[in-house]
Amino acid sequence: MEDKELQNLILENLGGTVKLRPLAGFEMDFSANAGFRKVFFASSCDCGVAALLSVEIDESKTDSDIGNALPSLVERLERQEKAFRNMDCSMHEMMNRGRVTDTDS
Numbered sequence: 001m002e003d004k005e006l007q008n009l010i011l012e013n014l015g016g017t018v019k020l021r022p023l024a025g026f027e028m029d030f031s032a033n034a035g036f037r038k039v040f041f042a043s044s045c046d047c048g049v050a051a052l053l054s055v056e057i058d059e060s061k062t063d064s065d066i067g068n069a070l071p072s073l074v075e076r077l078e079r080q081e082k083a084f085r086n087m088d089c090s091m092h093e094m095m096n097r098g099r100v101t102d103t104d105s
């Protein structure tokens with residue numbers, strides 16, 4: 001299964017209120033896990049900040065394995081999306097500046 005097909009499959013199974021858009025794969029490997037492939041999605045807030053969400057799947061999985069794993073992949077993305085949306089926009093703004101903490105004085 002191609003990444004694109006997998007993304008579409010995930011998108012079709014997301015809950016109705018969850019809005020994600022598929023992102024093309026990155027050449028750069030963000031994942032420290034060899035043997036896993038990652039698919040990426042973006043979620044954006046009304047304030048204009050977007051979050052990069054991803055799930056990873058064992059590369060050795062067959063299409064039917066992926067089908068079986070789909071509910072948990074979808075759930076993981078929905079959780080990430082929810083966490084992003086539950087943050088308030090001042091947090092989003094900080095993420096946008098690449099600063100996750102505000103502890104420095």
Ligand SMILES: [Zn+2]
Pocket residue numbers: 045046047048049088089090092093
């Ligand atoms: Zn926001």
